[in-house]
Amino acid sequence: MPISPNQGSTGGGTLVxxxxxxxxxxxAVKFGTKPATSFTNVSPTQVTAVSPSGTGTVGLTVTTPGGTSNPISFFYVGAPFKSSLSATSGPLVGGNTITVNGVGLSTATSVSFGGVPATPTVVSDTQLSVTVPAGVTAGSVGVSVTTAGGTNNGFTYTYIDVPTVATVVPSSGPTSGGTAVTITGTRLDTTDSVTFDGVVAPFSVVNSTTLSAVTPPGTAGAVDVVVTNPAGSAxxxxAFTYVAGPGI
Structure with a gap:
């Protein structure tokens, strides 16, 4: 007499x-000594039942006018607990893989990012690997993990969109570098790097629309300014012209 599934939440409510x-x-259908919350006689070969609350491993039995069946093991599983995410932000387009750490994760069937589900790979009872789905809009969303034991919430993940660059002021300076410039645009508060002609420049984030940077030494001429965040580059x-100093 097989049962499916053979495990469910300690809180009950699993349709078996x-x-x-x-x-x-x-x-009657019993889970150990507890009667099922409800059951339905579907056919002479099938019965469905909703599990009551419980713990550990119990014997499921079915009683008919002809007697009571031998018990089949049903396993109660506690709700999962998440302790950390390996990354709490990433590109709006998704596609990056992160690790979920916690306990009770071995029966995980879904990880949801703001209501968008993703199917995890179970590494162990304490670790999942999951590819983040694309987000709807940039910003923070809740992350939940669903297992046979229930659903756990509590973490957030931030979707980040690609930055834009509008202005670089001043737009020129000496090839020796050292020019303090202000870069304006959008989504600049998650900036990872700023480069002038491919050379990394020191920078600081003022707010989501403004960066301060100092030009590195460069070669005379106009060069590209690239701003990068976890979602991509602008x-x-x-946008900046290196000017050679006078020679005598």
Whole structure:
């Protein structure tokens, strides 16, 4: 007499399908000593039942006018607990893989990012690997993990969109570098790097629309300014011009 699934939440509420013979006229389904919350005699070979609350491993039995079946093991599983995410932000387009750490994760079937589900790979009872789905809009969303034991919430993940660059002021300076410039645009508060002609420049975030940077040494001429965040890069083509100093 197989049952499916053979495990469920300690809080109860799992719909279990019981397959066997001579199940007509079922009068009771028990999970250990507790009766099912409800049951339905689907056919002479099938009964469905909703598990009550419980813990550990219990024997599921079916009673008909002909007697009571032998017990089949049903396993109660506690709700999962998440302790950390390996990354709490990433690109709006998704596609990056992160790790979920916690306990009770071995039966995980779904990880939801703001209501968008993703199917995890179970590494162990304490770790999941999951590819982040695309987000709807930039910003923070709740992350939940669903297992046979229930659903756990509590973490947030931030979707980040690609930055834009509008202005670089001043737009020129000496090839020796050292020019303090202000870069304006959008989504600049998650900036990872700023480069002038591919050379990394020191920078600081003022707010989501403004960066301060100092030009590194460069070669005379117009160069590209590139601002990068976890979602991608924005290139301001020829936005800064290095000017050679006078020679005698």
């Amino acid at each position: 399908t019981i397959t066997g013979t001579n199940l007509s006229g079922t009068t 290139t301001a083509t020829g």
